Amino acid sequence: MILVLLGPPGAGKGTQAKLIAAEYGIPHISTGDMFRDHKARGTELGKKVQAIMDSGGLVTDDITNEMVRDRLGRADVSSGFILDGYPRTTAQAEFLDGVLTRAGRKIDRVLSYEVDEELVVERISGRRSCPKCGAVYHVSQNPPKVTGHCDKDDTGLVQRDDDKPENVKKRMHEYASKTAPLKAFYAGRGLVSEIDGVGSPEGILAATKMVLAGK
Ligand code: AMP
Numbered sequence: 532m533i534l535v536l537l538g539p540p541g542a543g544k545g546t547q548a549k550l551i552a553a554e555y556g557i558p559h560i561s562t563g564d565m566f567r568d569h570k571a572r573g574t575e576l577g578k579k580v581q582a583i584m585d586s587g588g589l590v591t592d593d594i595t596n597e598m599v600r601d602r603l604g605r606a607d608v609s610s611g612f613i614l615d616g617y618p619r620t621t622a623q624a625e626f627l628d629g630v631l632t633r634a635g636r637k638i639d640r641v642l643s644y645e646v647d648e649e650l651v652v653e654r655i656s657g658r659r660s661c662p663k664c665g666a667v668y669h670v671s672q673n674p675p676k677v678t679g680h681c682d683k684d685d686t687g688l689v690q691r692d693d694d695k696p697e698n699v700k701k702r703m704h705e706y707a708s709k710t711a712p713l714k715a716f717y718a719g720r721g722l723v724s725e726i727d728g729v730g731s732p733e734g735i736l737a738a739t740k741m742v743l744a745g746k
């Protein structure tokens with residue numbers, strides 16, 4: 532099963548992607564996580580994308596596509612995968628089509644998580660994550676047991692640079708101008724299912740499972 536998750540920054544795609552991945556036993560491929568990993572490891576790629584990511588802009592299509600093509604060349608994608616945060620532009624969607632077509636595969640479903648902008652901004656600004664294990668919290672919706680510390684390893688939680696208010700605005704703009712049109716791109720092929728992105732992660736997962744079961 533090949534799934535693409537759409538929705539604005541802060542729509543909860545990452546959380547859902549992890550839950551769906553566990554539920555269906557297929558890998559979760561997040562280009563944002565991959566870029567953050569490169570940044571954290573200080574690789575050449577990481578250095579190249581650091582400034583643009585921190586400011587809330589989009590990494591170039593060439594760099595992003597290349598990284599995804601590599602990832603989709605690995606064996607663990609054979610029974611399917613979930614794309615979270617990719618594609619984000621029409622050029623990326625077309626590139627993905629090419630990669631899949633050459634592999635004789637196709638997207639099964641595009642899940643579009645629907646949330647309004649105000650809610651999204653509140654979700655993003657309260658988001659904190661663990662720099663060590665990647666666990667994600669929210670200061671009010673999903674707080675850690677000890678304020679400011681990861682439940683799993685007690686590491687001090689941080690706010691991503693791109694989650695800071697000045698950069699959130701840029702990300703919302705990038706989303707509206709470059710990514711939102713992908714919904715129509717995929718809807719034209721009958722692939723899109725809209726899912727209400729407001730509610731608990733478990734409730735949204737239940738709605739997602741219904742969609743995937745064709746109910
Ligand atoms: P995310 O965690 O998905 O919000 O991604 C964090 C940041 O990584 C984005 O704001 C972009 O700078 C970069 N990024 C992630 N995925 C892509 C993509 N598909 N195309 C371009 N840039 C991306």
Ligand code: ZN
Nearest residue numbers: 661664681684
């Ligand atoms: Zn942690």
